[in-house]
Amino acid sequence: MPHPDFKPLSLMSAHPVAVNAEPWTPFPWSDVPRYDARSVAAHWPRLHAGHELPVPPETSPLAEGWALYHSGEFERAAAIGLLNGAEGMALANQATAIYANYLEPREAVRLAMFRQVIERAGTQVAAEPENCQALYWQSYALGRYSQGISVARALAQGLGSKLKGALERVIELQPRHADAHLALASFHAEVIDKVGALVGRMTYGVRSETSIDLFERGLELHPHSAAGMMEFARALLMLHGESLLGDATRLYERAAALKPADARERLDVELARAGLKD
Template sequence: MAKWTAFPYDSADYQYDLAALKKNWARLHAGDAEPWPKDEAVQAAWALFHGGAFQKAFDAGLAAGGGGITVANKAQCIYANYLEKSEKTKLAMFLETAERAEALQAAEPKNANAWYWQAYALGRYGQGISVAKALAQGLGAKVKGSLETTIKLAPKHADAHIALGSFHAEVIDKVGKLLGRTQGADTATGLKMFKDALKLNPASAIAMVEYANGLVMLEGDKKMKDAEKLYADAAACTPVDAMERLDVEMARAELED
């Protein structure tokens, strides 16, 4: 496998030994509601992920199997989304994750994150090839269905609420409200999902960023001030791991544009 681009910021603050990982687990996983793993190899893979060693976390997760597959899926998706330079490689990584997540659903149908990472990967893939093209391929229904299953299995899964809000916003933005309805997308549900995500995980920079994007997509330029306030709040968040640092840096970049 080609060498992945290294995490570009100082990761000293995000290094967790297994005792610190357990102690901070609830905060580190406020977004994805992932339960504490019993397997030490999986715990070690998570420590690598939070410290920004995404490729090592991916390899360790695959090697651990079981709960480690979720670490591998998250590491590959976050890396592809934020750090992979090649569009072709990025799309291939999303498809690979989606396939792995689908296999995990078959083995563990009640594993909420098996559904979530399939939806996340297919959603990002769809954005990459164009939302209209993704909808024509039937990916919209798959993303929406998997996110709804995630929330049914883990009602406090804040990240699934964010992603479902983004689904509604993206579809309406790209194909309009009327056609959006045929995809099961509507403005009120989208806005509610973003609000629920922030209630579940108030410290989430990515929830603020996606809510800001969604507000403008769903309600237009009249919400630009609200969106800018959300970006500013996101940029001011204190990240507790490498992924959150990437979210905060993205918010800062948006503010500068």
């Protein structure tokens, strides 16, 4: 069973408004749930189970922006987020990062978009050191960037420590932030896979047992996370090899069987299904 086809990212200077001069690739499936400002608020706890984000008022532009995001209208959602200042930055960064990771086919554009997320979130963290959304999306972009340039190279540049510190801070501030648990779990496994358990523990403070504990806690907090299940499957193979192929496959099967609640989950379920076919 192959690893999930998560696409890499890289760095470029940020643009103040336009995320990409050319139109974004449309969401490829028509059967995704559609939301408006009212229905997105009603389904907010399920849609945002991975992180603790307050629901915006139904009359605010951000309610419409989040409805567009969950319906797969990532470009329009990002534009609304960018037009709403600091309050809209979580929407802008999430829509940009998820689109770039799953749908953008052009390597250079994908890398540029992740650079924008890194820089926007980094600027917000500098002004608001306890902003968990900014810390998380900064770390998400750094993680994908690290995969893009190779984890070993990213570690040599000090990006691993920055990513790990940001995720640990999110969990400290929001102990029920499921996505941060899952991302930090993946980091532990990825570093061990690239540099070995001994070097990983002594140099970066990563441990196999910590990775497993974080995955289990993250999926306890967000049991419908198809992305978390696939990352857990990857980690099991990285940490224990073919001996846990059966466990990894069962995680893929669970992810593939989920009923997507929104566009991002639809993308994850498709990845799980594709992984089981290969």
